Amino acid sequence: MASNYTAPVQTLIDELGRLPGIGPKSAQRIAFHLLKVPADEVTRLAASITDAKSRVRFCDRCFHVADGPLCPICADEGRDGRVLCVVEESRDVVALERTGEYRGRYHVLLGAMSPLEGIGPEQLKVRELVARIEPEGVEEIILCTNPNTEGEVTAMYLARLLKPIGLSVTRIASGLPVGGDLEYADELTLGRALEGRRAVED
Amino acid sequence: MASNYTAPVQTLIDELGRLPGIGPKSAQRIAFHLLKVPADEVTRLAASITDAKSRVRFCDRCFHVADGPLCPICADEGRDGRVLCVVEESRDVVALERTGEYRGRYHVLLGAMSPLEGIGPEQLKVRELVARIEPEGVEEIILCTNPNTEGEVTAMYLARLLKPIGLSVTRIASGLPVGGDLEYADELTLGRALEGRRAVED
Numbered sequence: 295m296a297s298n299y300t301a302p303v304q305t306l307i308d309e310l311g312r313l314p315g316i317g318p319k320s321a322q323r324i325a326f327h328l329l330k331v332p333a334d335e336v337t338r339l340a341a342s343i344t345d346a347k348s349r350v351r352f353c354d355r356c357f358h359v360a361d362g363p364l365c366p367i368c369a370d371e372g373r374d375g376r377v378l379c380v381v382e383e384s385r386d387v388v389a390l391e392r393t394g395e396y397r398g399r400y401h402v403l404l405g406a407m408s409p410l411e412g413i414g415p416e417q418l419k420v421r422e423l424v425a426r427i428e429p430e431g432v433e434e435i436i437l438c439t440n441p442n443t444e445g446e447v448t449a450m451y452l453a454r455l456l457k458p459i460g461l462s463v464t465r466i467a468s469g470l471p472v473g474g475d476l477e478y479a480d481e482l483t484l485g486r487a488l489e490g491r492r493a494v495e496d
Numbered sequence: 497m498a499s500n501y502t503a504p505v506q507t508l509i510d511e512l513g514r515l516p517g518i519g520p521k522s523a524q525r526i527a528f529h530l531l532k533v534p535a536d537e538v539t540r541l542a543a544s545i546t547d548a549k550s551r552v553r554f555c556d557r558c559f560h561v562a563d564g565p566l567c568p569i570c571a572d573e574g575r576d577g578r579v580l581c582v583v584e585e586s587r588d589v590v591a592l593e594r595t596g597e598y599r600g601r602y603h604v605l606l607g608a609m610s611p612l613e614g615i616g617p618e619q620l621k622v623r624e625l626v627a628r629i630e631p632e633g634v635e636e637i638i639l640c641t642n643p644n645t646e647g648e649v650t651a652m653y654l655a656r657l658l659k660p661i662g663l664s665v666t667r668i669a670s671g672l673p674v675g676g677d678l679e680y681a682d683e684l685t686l687g688r689a690l691e692g693r694r695a696v697e698d
């Protein structure tokens with residue numbers, strides 16, 4: 295049965311549907327929204343996409359998003375270069391920066407290992423991570439990949455790779471989310487939270 | 497605290513976040529996806545947006561998406577012009593067409609009445625609907641707005657407006673979805689399904 299959409303609409307729906315987290319229904323909804331709103335709003339969206347793509351690059355050193363050769367964090371002389379926080383994506387850097395607790399630097403892998411999707415260490419910025427350690431005098435690496443299968447596999451791989459170099463390699467803690475409810479925590483999180491229990495300080 | 501995104505990234509996230517159903521987290525995720533994928537994929541998305549916006553228009557008669565003055569349905573002489581199905585959006589036309597059961601024409605309101613959002617009949621294609629009735633010899637109007645608050649209010653309004661003209665005005669049936677489970681139906685749907693019960697035919 296014909297879809298009854300004219301070709302440009304179908305193309306738009308298809309392209310939107312390729313975005314992460316956008317299913318066919320959402321793609322349709324967004325497409326019709328775009329057809330309905332004023333043209334300048336749509337132009338602004340299209341421009342923001344091409345503009346970001348052409349102007350934004352990844353930091354030469356840590357692969358966080360940047361608008362020059364170095365990102366603001368790598369360019370900041372006040373950051374402690376001895377500690378590297380390894381994350382999957384730039385958005386993780388932003389999340390960690392929001393805590394205001396970390397004064398070291400970052401290394402963005404641009405993904406996580408996923409055998410199912412054919413993503414191994416070669417597809418990630420792992421070689422670049424190892425290459426930074428000596429010249430930058432890195433002493434501790436905190437593995438902050440996500441606490442899911444891909445993130446854990448990546449952390450495990452990196453720990454095995456990096457420990458022999460004689461670095462301190464740590465993993466960010468898993469546990470109950472602050473403000474969360476023990477009753478509603480899934481058993482994996484709860485198990486991890488128990489496993490990671492710490493002595494109560496006076 | 498600074499967001500640590502460079503300006504073009506923040507602009508992109510903001511623009512994506514204005515789309516329906518895209519929250520700040522999804523906007524971030526899509527933005528970083530776009531920064532990571534090959535440039536030609538991104539160009540294709542931006543082009544599909546501007547292309548659809550510039551080439552697609554609404555049908556002069558029924559306001560379904562079209563690439564000429566009339567949509568394929570209005571241009572089709574074989575459709576029964578005496579029956580008009582009134583829907584909120586173009587995607588509803590496509591959904592109804594998929595059933596293959598309807599041979600009449602459509603009228604797309606381009607939205608539904610919503611006092612909260614300040615959308616009244618003047619913001620919708622209601623005047624245009626009334627104007628079609630006589631010249632096109634419309635005899636029945638099927639109100640196919642969504643079975644939610646806005647859709648019901650719109651249907652009620654249209655029924656009151658159109659009945660005095662001497663037309664047959666019907667409302668699409670509400671009830672249990674086919675393949676659905678009575679046990680899991682919400683009470684409103686169940687109430688409607690009871691209310692709309694029909695004699696079993698031999």
